[in-house]
Structures are given as C-alpha cells and as structure tokens.
Amino acid sequence: MTDSLTNTVSSLAFKQRYQVLDPFTLRFRERGLEQEYALNLADNIARQVRLALALAFALYVNFAFLDYLLVPENMWQLWGIRAVVCGLFALLFAVTFSPRFKQVHQRVIFCASLVAAGGIFAMLLITHNQYNHYYYAGINLCITWILFIVGLRFINSLVTLGLIMAVYNGIAFYKHLPGVDIITNNFFLLSNAIIGIFAGYTIEQHSRWQFYQSLVIKNNSTKLHSAMIAASLDAVITIDERGVVIEFN
Numbered sequence: 001m002t003d004s005l006t007n008t009v010s011s012l013a014f015k016q017r018y019q020v021l022d023p024f025t026l027r028f029r030e031r032g033l034e035q036e037y038a039l040n041l042a043d044n045i046a047r048q049v050r051l052a053l054a055l056a057f058a059l060y061v062n063f064a065f066l067d068y069l070l071v072p073e074n075m076w077q078l079w080g081i082r083a084v085v086c087g088l089f090a091l092l093f094a095v096t097f098s099p100r101f102k103q104v105h106q107r108v109i110f111c112a113s114l115v116a117a118g119g120i121f122a123m124l125l126i127t128h129n130q131y132n133h134y135y136y137a138g139i140n141l142c143i144t145w146i147l148f149i150v151g152l153r154f155i156n157s158l159v160t161l162g163l164i165m166a167v168y169n170g171i172a173f174y175k176h177l178p179g180v181d182i183i184t185n186n187f188f189l190l191s192n193a194i195i196g197i198f199a200g201y202t203i204e205q206h207s208r209w210q211f212y213q214s215l216v217i218k219n220n221s222t223k224l225h226s227a228m229i230a231a232s233l234d235a236v237i238t239i240d241e242r243g244v245v246i247e248f249n
Helices: 014-020 031-062 064-070 072-095 101-126 129-149 154-174 179-232
Strands: 236-240 243-247
Touching (some): 031 064, 031 129, 031 179, 064 072, 064 129, 072 101, 101 154, 129 154, 129 179, 154 179
Antiparallel strands (some): 236 243
C-alpha cells in the first residue's frame, strides 16, 4: 500500500482521475503505484498475449491461399515470409512461459507487433503494385490487432503506429504508387489508427482507474478492520495518512 492512497470517498471521484494519472502517458504519478500496477498487469497478461499470438499465427497461415490466387508467380517467396513470421510468433509464444516474461512483457509484445507488420511490408515489396491494395488491407488488420488484442500499452502503441505509418509511406514512395492510392490508403490507415488510439486510451485508463479504486477500497477496509479490533480492546486509535496507529490505555 502506498502513501498516496487516502481513506476518503473523494479518492474514487472521477474528477480526481488526472490527479492520480498522467493524462498523456496514463502512468501513475506515484512511482510506487506504477510499479504495483505493472506487476499486476504482468500477472494477468500472459494468457492474453498467447491468445493474440495464436490468432496472428492462424491468420498468417490461413491468408496464404491469397498468395496462390493472386500472385502464383511469387507464391513461394510470400510463403517463405509467412514461414519466417510464424516461426517468430512461435518463438515469442514460448517466451511467454519464461519466468522473465513478467519483466519484459511489453518488449515482447512490441517485438510481436513489429514482426506482424514487418511480414506484411515484406510482401508489399515483393508483390506487383497491381495487387498491393490486397496486402495493404493486412496493415489495417495489423493495426487492429496491435490496439485491441495483443495488449500493448497505450503509449507504446503510439510509437508502434508511428513506425508502421512511416514504413508504409516509405514503401509506397519507393514503389512509386499512384498519388491517389497513397492519399486514400493513408486516410484509411489514419482513421483506423485514430479510432484505435482513442479506444486503447479509454481501455487502459479504465483499467488503471479500476486498479486504483481497488487499492483505495482495500486500504479503507484494512483501516476499518484495524479500528474495529482496536475498539474491541478498548484502545485509543490514531489514524494518519500512513495507516492505523494503535495506542493502548
């Protein structure tokens, strides 16, 4: 329990939210709270990451039939990329069972996000411009996966999305895509990203605030329980911001 927690109902008021959280990064202003939240998140995120990686693996494999239908002349190259990406997904899946995963889970998720996007970028470089829009759709799918499914923190998602947008535009200019295609694709990428960013921000903010509320309630319950025990012992009770101090008569 940290010193920043109080024993008043006002601690749970919505207006107090940004006194506890940084409005941009969503980190707790109190370092001890941030550390507690990180440990709590690490305890619960492993299963979510495994499911997300399994889903990404399945999608990469299942969409391989598009390579055969659209660009059979590049099929083996594209399947080679899918094999490498799926192999990396399997490796990251194994890492989630490591005891160190709790300490590095955001790094693992960040790497998984770059692997997912990197595979699509490699396919965009190989395929002819005529078929780029089919694989471009995979970038939007990747953005949705990053923001809603894999469990990347809000601030880390911003960095990842920035990299994805920058690399996509680099590839688009390198391959001399028509200007109208670049503008249209960026419009949809940006729209998807903005919607996802707001959703991701709200989800993480709610998660952190619920965590904080649970600590405040637990803190108050502990103080009340201690006070009741002290009262039953006919004690004089002094309560300060650090907890309950009992002075016996």
